[in-house]
Amino acid sequence: MPFTLASLVTFQAEIKKSRFQVFAVSVENEQAVKDFLETYQDLSTTHQCWAWKIGHQVRFNDDGEPSGTAGRPILASIEGNELTNIIVLVNRWYGGIKLGTGGLVRAYGGSAGQCLALAEKIELIEKIPVSFLCNFNEWAIFQYDLNQQQIEFKEDYLATGVQIIAYVRVDQMEHLSLKIQDVTRGREQLKRIEELP
The missing domain is CATH 3.30.230.30 (Impact, N-terminal domain)
Known part of the structure; x- marks a missing residue:
């Protein structure tokens, strides 16, 4: 370890x-x-x-x-x-x-x-880079949740909404994935980033 x-x-x-x-x-x-x-x-x-x-x-x-x-x-x-x-x-x-x-x-x-x-x-706890999209009116909910869980993230404002890249521990993946499905009513899902630029 x-x-x-x-x-x-x-x-x-x-x-x-x-x-x-x-x-x-x-x-x-x-x-x-x-x-x-x-x-x-x-x-x-x-x-x-x-x-x-x-x-x-x-x-x-x-x-x-x-x-x-x-x-x-x-x-x-x-x-x-x-x-x-x-x-x-x-x-x-x-x-x-x-x-x-x-x-x-x-x-x-x-x-x-x-x-x-x-x-x-x-x-040293491995953090996995993940990304997801949300609408502008959903971003405050996610921002609050990410801060509450002390998840490091950066957001990018696009014409269609907000793109979020976050660094999560393995034990945080399921919670965030369910939160995204719940808030976006199944429209978006958590994606694992295989290779960061």
Whole structure:
């Protein structure tokens, strides 16, 4: 069962005079990763190494450290904690003592692991994108219901009515489907979106 982080977590350690600073936060997509890395860019660091995992996609960066000594151990900490939709950034300020490849792996992986151990983890509940149409006079009823159930949605006003795209949990599907049939008197039905643009 995958988990993600409830909020941003930070951790700092000093290892053989090198200072390590870790940031871990949940991300929904690659744009959120880019935004995070831009926000936390720190030119005073010697290295800014990171790893992220969103669903089955993974990326990592050693930022000038020997290949496989930083990004991969950070990713191993993410996967070892059964986390997804997360980025972990480890900043290093070099302190004058070389750590060696084994020392770097332990330092980056260990710092990331200690940071994630402090984190509050929440179960990642899959949300399914769905869509439906309704008339303008029906929209207020649906808007109220979607808000009551804390369903994320966006509406698009068309000449013929309102098109709604919503992100629902599996356990909310039946209720919403019945509500649509009831309010529109069977005219409309809930459609699952297979591929979002």
